[in-house]
Amino acid sequence: DEQPESVVIVGGGAAGLAAALKLRRSGYERPLTLVSAENDPPYDRPNLSKDYLAGNAPEEWMALRPDEFYRENAIELELGSAVLELDATRRKLKLQGGRELSFDRLLLATGATPVRVQIPGGEPDRVFYLRSFADCRAILARAASAKRAVVLGSSFIALEVAASLRSRGLDVHIVGRDAVPMRRVLGEQVGDFLRRLHESRGTVFHLGTTIAGIAGEQVSLSNGTTLAADLVVVGAGVRPLDDLARAAGIATNNGVTVDDYLMTSVNGIYAAGDIASWPGKRSGERLRVEHWVVAQRLGETAARNMLGARERFTAAPFFWTQQFDVTINYVGHASGSDSIRIEGDLEQRDCAIRYEREGRLLAVATVSRDLESLLAELELERDH
16 A cells, blocks of 8 residues: 655645545545635535526535534645646645645646636626636626626536526526537537527527627627626636646646546646546547536546556546526537437426437436436446
């Protein structure tokens, strides 16, 4: 059992916390530090765009562990500490404020950051993004007095934010380039179903267009439409925060490249969560998945491997989206599927959607069929 002298985890999201918990539960007793650029201790990020933003979850539900938990488990939390530099050779991190941290093993779990869209007139106090707890508080502060919101993008986050703001009673307009929201991930039929779900609650879509500019409380679209809005939220996807790794000479390519055991190109340095790009077994292509459950599983596997386990990461990607009273569970990874088959009744919200390529199952989405989702996960995790 190789116990590293010290472990440092950079990132206080799902992967970072899951790794810290797994290290302690696995009997690791030496110094363990969790460094986060955010001021909040690890919290329930998926809830930000769902119940918390909709007003159904109070703030005290959001922390994943009480403060004393970290003290009791000797997990040193370094909050509000951005890492400025990683020296992979000397095994040192330089933190904001000048402090240096040494490590024997390092886990990079820095996550992702929203893609910033250049909008004429879109100053930071006018255009909001949702990634962190602080972002969400800022949106809520504005939403308290806002009446009309424009949401740019048709990503999951954009649609969840739109649903949550609509649930709060705001007028909501969704602007998106795609002719059908979520088509690339869920296919035409499911995307169309989601659009109609939102429309049935009074949300208005402007598809095949984008925001051309903002002036005062007027948002002008590239198709010539003008919308009144006192709140603009952009959900145009995220990019992996792999700058620290890249600057340190660690291999990156759309995220930090890791092997089957989640180790980077530098011995003793691992990556997990939204930044990790790992070899996918079924598809033969590298996977990088921006979802909570996947991040937790990656963090746990990386932790075990830091302690010498040599465990391959083979979990099937899983995520869920909640929009109004509809929850869609999705397991697998279906880029480039050539067949989408719906079993059951999508309109009655009771179905499984199977995504295949050349007759081989890539992913399954389910509505109100949790058991089927679990069975699909088992099917996808069996190596073929």
